Amino acid sequence: MKARFRKHAGEINSAHSEAEEKYNMFITPKTSIHESIASNTAQFKARYLSRLKWSLKCIRYILRQGLAFRGHDESRDSKNKGNFKELLDWLAGNFEEVKEVVLDNAPHNCQMTDHKIQKQIIGCCAAKTTKFFIDEVGDECFAILADESSDAYQQEQLALCLRFVNKLGEPVERFLGLVQVEDTASLTLKEAIQSLLIRHQLPLSKIRGQGYDGASNMKGHVNGLKKLIMEDSPSVYYVHCFAHQSQLTLVIVAKENIDCQWFFGQLAYLLNVLGMSCKKIRMLRIAQVEYMIQALKLGEIESGQGLNQEMGLSRPGDTRWGSHHKIVMDVMALYPSIKKVLFRVGKESKGAEALGAQTMWEVFESFEFVFLLHLMNEIFGLTNSFCNALQRRDQDIVNAMDLLAFTKDELEVLREDDGWKLFLDKVTSFCVKHHLRVVDMDGKYKPIQRAKRFYKDAINYHRFHADMFLGVIDRQLQELNNRFDEVNTSLLRCMASFSPAKSFSAFNVENLVKLAEFYPHDFELEELVQLPFQLNRYINDVRNDENFTNLRSLAELSMMLVKTDRILRYDIVYKLLKLVLVLPVATADVERVFSSMNYIKNKLRSKMGQMFLNECLVTFIEREFFQQVKDEDIITSFQALKSRKVNL
Template sequence: MGAHESSGADLVHDQDLAPVEADRLIPRLVCESHTSRLDPSSSLNASRLDRSSTPHAWTRAEEASLQGLGLHFRGHDESEDSSNQGNFLELLRFLADHNEDIKAVTLRNAPENNMMISPAIQKDIVSAAAVETSNAIIMELGDAFFSVLIDESRDISTKEQMAVALRYVDKKGHVVERFLGIEHVTDTTALSLKAAVEDLFCRHGLSLSRLRGQGYDGASNMQGQFNGLKTLIMKENESAYYVHCFAHQLQLALVAVAKNNNKIATFFNFVANVVNIAGGSCKRLDLLKEKQATRVVESVHNGELPSGQGLNQETSLKRSCDTRWSSHYNTLISLIDMFPSIVDVLDDVAEDGATSELRGQAEHLSHFIQSFGFAFNFHLMRYILGVSNELSQALQRKDQDIVNAMKLVRMSKERLQIMRENGWSSLLDEVSTFCGINKIVVPNMDDIYVARGRSRCYTDGMTNLHFYRVELFYAIIDMQLQELNNRFTESNTELLLCVSCLSPSDFFATFDKQKLIRLAQFYPEDFSSSELMILSDQLDNYIYDVRSSIEFSKLEGICDLAQKMVETKKNVVYPLVYLLVTLDINFTSCDCHYGKSIFCYEDCEESIA
């Protein structure tokens, strides 16, 4: 696999088969060694000992074990005097110390200096395992249709890498996701990315004509290039439909789009810094909670907050990060709720911080967050992310309700459009009220806008009203609408709604024959006009059959349906229906584990070297 095999990234590539290899090799070798010690005169045990007690056999077993656990091979200091020579050598030494048969043929006792522990040999063995893993994946895939999942990942050496995974249905009806490889891309244009994908496919004997789905991480650094890539692939293969990869949180993609505006990018950087300073230590976090509790008690006493059971629970400062489990929306909510207490903590750190650097940073943050611009961006992004929050959560649930999710998509688009047309005044009023409560100066909207840190001599002549309403309010909402429209086009939204009719939940309650025929029409290469007529008849028989079968009564999703159809031979009885099911599994996402194989690459890039 070229550079991928020699880079050490094959540790991740090997994760699916490595545990199996370790489970197969290690117990067998250990058992054989113990058996041979009990009866060394046995000819059978002697032959086993000859076969297993070699440096190569134990090295392979040990490497399979380390790969299965995702552990680094190399140590910082592998000299004989080192107290920790790294996982590989330490594990081998442990095995030798606890088994005399292993000790007799490893390390210094290896025959003819054949220790098999050099970094080059470790890489060779793992690279060979990577090739075998790739071959096993391609063999398992066969001539089935598949979808491609691509993500940008920057490795520890800051090189841009394109990580590629495949999703397909195997011969047993199981939905399989396999990490295929990593391609280093020096030029991140759409054409270059497509060439890299084609090169990877060519090396593994894959064809773009068998591709039936595309998924990308819209929050990545190569977001714009991925948009171009999906367009290029669809020009060559119209059936390779794009859908938002449900493994990636939609909110992260929307935040990434908003960060294309420099002011919003700066805003989120300051939010991260505020969270790091105010909640960066146990002492400051306890101080923040104490100040917030005191403020809540005062507000209840003054009648500003209602009292009662379950009200005014302790809140905490939520940290956001760019992972599928994180939520920038919750971070903004907690910051707004605890804003006065956060300002107090920053002021305390500015006075009594441990270092001058920390004091200076806290003072700068305190001044910045007590500005109208920060307060405006605060509330703007809170409103925007609040509109799409339920949608983002719905797309990530295991029990994905596609119909409701698509309703949320439409609702989010409509609410953003309404907010753009009618929401300016209410937003400005809320920001002004917030500023009044927290003693933040509200600028006159008719005055000339002066950027923070700039002289009034160097202005663009625009008013505050124009800047905040046009350059921020309209611009950010338009970005969000464009991103939602790109991710959920009319065609793939209709496709998803049609796919939902295949769901076996509640005895196939959402079954709709006409929508399923419409779904098949999206794949003209796979369903001819005559096959569409046959499919119509098959669907009538199929739905009567499965609704009357107890075996199909407790299925939850399309992935379960594919597996059950194979188990009951329904894939043979209704081949066109099964083809439709497998095509749509490639297009949609079941319980997507894509992130597990892609993102752990960043940590394991240098596992060997």
């Protein structure tokens, strides 16, 4: 009998022996050889956990600040061991409970400061942060916002953000990830987007909107990224970034209007004359201080906290026309100081420097320069507020259309006779204040630094009113109408019927039913039949509720429906509203990603690995979610990556 049993049991590597070993390990856990070696004592585990937590706290701080981890020399005798080790060393020097478990008081083979350990913890931080808002997306539909740019190492990068409606009914945009691409061909970009979505288990069938900056490889009607994605899902509607379109209108006006070209050319020359040396910058600052003191004595300006801050002249960016608005405002505010410095440089300097200042002085004192300076300030002021509003994260497409209409109405008011008179009075009073010659509008036009033969017999009124004032405004209006032709499509007209403004005055049942038909895969036939009845009940309900009286945007409407528990009562209406809110307005969040990337991957950190860069970006950009991730979850994920010396 014993022999038969021994034959059944077999050798030590037999199936019976392995099953017996697994059973024993099951009923008495933590008795394996690896566990016996790693477990040591409860005190050792506690010290290990404490050491790991302090390393994690240092990493959390550095990630939130977007700082570098390593130092050039991390040896014991180094005076600067890098941010991570210096921070840990500082904590050990100031807190006894930290000193007891880290650095010199930790085992040499388990100090938890190695670069590989740091990267593993960073990877866990990024994974948990991304999972935080991926869970927020859930089964909801979403839109993608993508843009490509090069980093500090001159590698092409594609940034991808998601736009969706969270559980509170608020439209939000979250950074999903950064992918390095070999080229910017539309097919390559599509594959990169798909791989990133699949990696995070986001179904492609849930995409309901796409937003890009308008580049040909993005919005091309034949082989563009927009076309390729719509082939897979016809309901993925494309919206050209509104903020980018508004910038393009300013670019076209500045490039095609000869007077605007002349003005910006003179503005660039002014910056060259004044901004080439520290001496001139200091002269400008001193002149501005003297002017402020004199203006305060005369009561022309008020004093107070935050007023009369020091200003300077910064060179505007080629693609950021909001920076042009800033330089125009700065020149207007610093006009008397700039004038004083130009005169001093032209009188005291020699050679080309004096010639440049004297030439600029003539232009700077001219009525034409001051007129265009005020005109650009008016145009930029109206359109810049529109651009800034478009870049808000809670902006919806219907409200953006209203902002566009409001901006065009303001330009129309400006071009009327009353607008011209008010504008001319403003320019005239500025000239009188600064002792400049005001031209007679009935007199002959005398060009500044331009040949007179091109303006022979021209009258000042025609040049300043028709060519400059009306010419620039009309061109601006024309470009706004041409660039934003999408707002006239049937899809966006139907969306406008959801607007809660003015007691839901734009509400239209037929348009909203037609809007639902644009999404055939989201509404069943039964839901389409019930939608008109639900819409009628919905509009009667919200119009009689004070909570919905002062709402202005779709985002406010959506959040109020959630807050008042009406989303179950009007589930079909709410589903349609979420599809409207998902459509992107601007790609500002994607461009913020590139700004953050240039901050994190700078010249000193230009050779960061792609995965490491992406993980640092996720935790830096989505700091709100990163702070909500618990240390215990990160440590659990870190321990599960591989076998550790200590099993917790």
